[in-house]
Amino acid sequence: MSLSEDADPSEQRAAARPAAANTQPTRVTFNRLELHRILNLYGRMVADGEWRDYAIDFLRDRAVFSVYRRASEVPIYRIEKDPRLARKQGMYSVISATGLILRRGHELERVLLVIDRKLAVV
Numbered sequence: 001m002s003l004s005e006d007a008d009p010s011e012q013r014a015a016a017r018p019a020a021a022n023t024q025p026t027r028v029t030f031n032r033l034e035l036h037r038i039l040n041l042y043g044r045m046v047a048d049g050e051w052r053d054y055a056i057d058f059l060r061d062r063a064v065f066s067v068y069r070r071a072s073e074v075p076i077y078r079i080e081k082d083p084r085l086a087r088k089q090g091m092y093s094v095i096s097a098t099g100l101i102l103r104r105g106h107e108l109e110r111v112l113l114v115i116d117r118k119l120a121v122v
Helices: 009-022 032-047 108-112
Strands: 053-058 063-068 077-081 092-096 101-105
Touching: 032 063, 032 108, 077 108, 092 108, 101 108
Parallel strands: none
Antiparallel strands: 053 063, 063 077, 077 092, 092 101
């Protein structure tokens, strides 16, 4: 028998726990500032009557904020955060209902300008 009689088996299980905790899949999420910016845009579009519903998906490789005109439709826009692209084209992108990438970049604020139609003083 390899265990000594004075060894506590619960200590061995406790030592094995952190290794098991590290193997659980991590999810990509939007941070508080990103969500604040996205939800501000969403609120303005809802007030204008253009958008009606949204969904947030935190996946293993990316986070997706989907915007719907009606709940039963496909999303008209998807705002995605993909950290794997952070050093390439930028981790943020806005994708249309047809799958066309409308804009991609490193800064969420600039990427959202493609769908953020602010009122201009004429």
